Amino acid sequence: MGYQIHSSHPQILLKIPITKPKHPIFQTKTLVPTSSYNQAQQSTTISTIKPDTYNVKFKTSGACKLGISRYPDFEYNAQGGEGNGVGKKMVGVDFNGETSVDFDFKTLYIPSLTTATTKFLGLPLPPFLKIAIVPEIFRGIINLESGKVDLKFKAKFWFSMGSIYKAPPLLVETLLTSEESKGSIRSGKGERLDEQGSCKLVGVATVEPIDDFLMNSFLDLPTECLAILNATITFSKDEELTVNS
Structure with a gap:
């Protein structure tokens, strides 16, 4: 590969x-x-x-899924999501082809779940429903030889119903991997990077209760959630000129 x-x-x-x-x-x-x-x-x-430092570009695409508890999965079109990061080749006999990657979470954008991006049981979400995703951590290891991806992802999910109701954020922390992610009730299997940088990342996380009786009851918190993201990850290398006077 x-x-x-x-x-x-x-x-x-x-x-x-x-x-x-x-x-x-x-x-x-x-x-x-x-x-x-x-x-x-x-x-x-x-x-x-700087042969061991790279610019890393992350883009999300369509045909993704998000699921929580035992409810059917949301069909999620994440087309348009993107982020930029820095990759550094890891040196040593135990790091064959591995590169540490750290994305700038402040500029990382992942589309919200809305009526335009998300379907549940084949129907678009109602127009007043929205789940905004605000990343806090996105970093980990990518093996440029095998294509294996392991990225720690932490984000707050904000559920709202127009201006009527806004719940406290659900905190989701998981390892998005190209391998298999398995919990007690949820599981998924990813796909490693191909030659074009395309991959499928999956992650199972435990969602803890929040200070909101309605959300806790509706989602049966604590519970598990599953994310399945189709994405493209590409690397580029900067070469710079300096002049000595």
């Missing part, structure tokens, strides 16, 4: 030695001096490359 990491700079001005990684996911370019630079200019220009 191979994944492409794209450079945001198509050309570097100097030829420098680069050790070629073993896995085809990492692509290195031949660095050739530009003819417009003379010998003196070339001698004062140094190319600084």
Whole structure:
């Protein structure tokens, strides 16, 4: 399995030695001096490359599912969700192909469950119902060789009915994984990253009671919830030029 990491700079001005990684996911370019630079200019220009640090892009897509308690799953179209993060290659004999990834939760956007995005029992949610998702943590490990993904996800789910009713947030904390996630009443199986960066992430979480009798009774809290997200995760590598005076 191979994944492409794209450079945001198509050309570097100097030829420098680069050790070629073993896995085809990492692509290195031949660095050739530009003819417009003379010998003196070339001698004062140094190319600084950070081969072990990456920009990471996360996008959610359609055909997702969210379920809670023993109720049937919500059919959820998460198209348009996105986030940006930083990946750092983990060094050591025990970290073969593993990269730690940390997404900026302040700019991470996941679409709300509304009548436009969500169906329950084949019917759209009523227009006045809304469940907003506010992420607090999204980070973990992605293996760029095997495609395995394990990302800790923590978010508050805000349930509201127009301006009439707004419940305290439900706190959901789970491990979104490309492997299998299994609880006592809920379970799901994910899919690892393919060559285009597509994957299916699943996570089972326990939802604790909140200070709201209606929600606690309706959802039978504490209970389990299940998230199934189809997503795309892509990596790009920055190459920077610095000039010594």
